[in-house]
Amino acid sequence: MNSAAPHTSIPVLTIDGPSGSGKGTISRLVSQQLGWHYLDSGALYRAVGVAAGWADLDLADPAALVRCAFDTKVGFRDDPSGELRVLVNGVDATDELRTETAGAAASAIAAIPEVRSALKDRQRAFRQAPGLVADGRDMGTVIFPDAPFKVFLTASAEERAERRYKQLKDKGVSVNLDGLLREILARDARDASRAVAPLRPADDAVRIDTTGLGIDAVVERVLQLVTP
Numbered sequence: 001m002n003s004a005a006p007h008t009s010i011p012v013l014t015i016d017g018p019s020g021s022g023k024g025t026i027s028r029l030v031s032q033q034l035g036w037h038y039l040d041s042g043a044l045y046r047a048v049g050v051a052a053g054w055a056d057l058d059l060a061d062p063a064a065l066v067r068c069a070f071d072t073k074v075g076f077r078d079d080p081s082g083e084l085r086v087l088v089n090g091v092d093a094t095d096e097l098r099t100e101t102a103g104a105a106a107s108a109i110a111a112i113p114e115v116r117s118a119l120k121d122r123q124r125a126f127r128q129a130p131g132l133v134a135d136g137r138d139m140g141t142v143i144f145p146d147a148p149f150k151v152f153l154t155a156s157a158e159e160r161a162e163r164r165y166k167q168l169k170d171k172g173v174s175v176n177l178d179g180l181l182r183e184i185l186a187r188d189a190r191d192a193s194r195a196v197a198p199l200r201p202a203d204d205a206v207r208i209d210t211t212g213l214g215i216d217a218v219v220e221r222v223l224q225l226v227t228p
C-alpha cells in the first residue's frame, strides 16, 4: 500500500542533489517564501547515524542499524533566529549532525535497504497542507514520485567543497579543503552507486547547475517553477 495516498492532493516540491549543491539552504528559503513545510531528509539519516554512534553500534551490523532507525526519535524545531534545530531522542544534536563524520555515517547506513524502508513513512508524513518542500537524494524518485514539482541541483565538486569549507570555517571548525573535496567525492560515489535509491535526477526533474550562481538567483528560479 502506498502510505502517501491520503495526502496526494497536497503539493510537494522535491529538491534533490549531491552534498554541497545548496539543497538545504535553497529548500529552506523556498519553503519559507511559499509558507510550506520543510523536510530535511538527510537529517533523518544523520540522526540515525549519530544515535548509532551514541549506542556504540557497529556500522557493519545492518540488523542493529535497522532497529536503531525504527527506534530513533527525531524532532525538528525552529530556534528564535529561524535556524532549524534537530533533536535526536530529545537531545539537541544540530551541531553534531552537521559534521563530516555524521555525514559519512549517514551515507553508510543509507545504503542499507531496510533502513531506507524504516524511514519511508516518516518522510511521507511530512506531506501536510498547504504544501511541502522535501530536500534529499531520492525525494523525487522514491519518496514523492508523484510530486508535481521536482528540482535536481548540481554544482561542480570543487565549488561544493569550497562552500562546505566556508560554512565550517565560519563555525570555527578547522578543516582542510583537499580533504573535504575527497570526502565529498567519496560520498557522491557511494550515494550514486548504491543499489537502492541511488542519487539520480527523476526523469521529470528540472536540473539547475548552481556553479557560480548566488543563492537568490537559485531561489528565484525554483520559485518560478512553483508560481510561474
Ligand code: C5P
Binding pocket: 019, 041, 042, 043, 045, 046, 103, 106, 107, 108, 110, 111, 135, 136, 137, 138, 139, 187, 191
Ligand atoms: O543531505 P545530507 O548531506 O544531510 O545527507 C547525508 C547523507 O544521508 C547523504 O550522503 C546520503 O547518503 C543520505 N541521504 C539519503 N537519502 C536522502 C537524504 C540523505 O540517502 N533522501
